[in-house]
């Protein structure tokens with residue numbers, strides 16, 4: 001049984017002030033169901049506006065942050081200041097070093113926010129080797145209080161999702177190593193979500209494309225709600 005199911009919408013480099021206004025106005029028509037925590041991660045310039053306009057029950061996240069303070073960088077205290085509760089770290093599209101990821105986790109934790117650290121392989125055959133390497137480098141001596149999102153790179157934006165056997169293997173592996181909320185990401189939408197949900201392996205989903213339009217996003221929330229109610 002889920003306590004709360006997290007749905008994190010990663011807008012990547014998409015959006016505009018108008019899109020933020022329209023999205024927030026539309027999602028107001030759907031009361032956030034009990035047991036689901038929707039979280040939105042728009043690009044940096046729209047965080048403040050989104051915080052103001054999102055309906056009650058929603059959380060705000062950032063897509064990354066920097067641990068140093070050079071020109072043009074965005075740091076964890078700034079993200080905390082504009083109301084973020086979570087920060088995505090090490091997304092597969094960013095190609096950051098192990099060291100950068102570790103520093104970002106620590107700086108986000110230092111501000112009392114939750115880092116959601118992405119792990120995942122480029123080639124499905126190498127999955128456990130890659131996870132072993134990433135977990136070893138990222139999390140050694142890092143205090144608890146971070147979450148992990150398993151995002152196979154080949155599933156991001158491709159419309160493909162791993163089969164049940166692959167996902168079970170991964171979640172068992174990660175759960176035996178780390179005792180934390182585990183999210184799945186990679187082509188989650190209203191047509192792929194049902195088997196992912198009914199497997200009960202995940203505490204939430206990281207959603208890219210299907211978080212951009214309010215109608216797709218609300219359809220996903222409705223499906224998760226229906227599935228949770230069936231349990």
Ligand code: PGA
Pocket residue numbers: 010151155156157158185186187188206207208209210
């Ligand atoms: P997708 O993106 O849902 O469009 O595959 C997921 C992500 O990159 O976080």
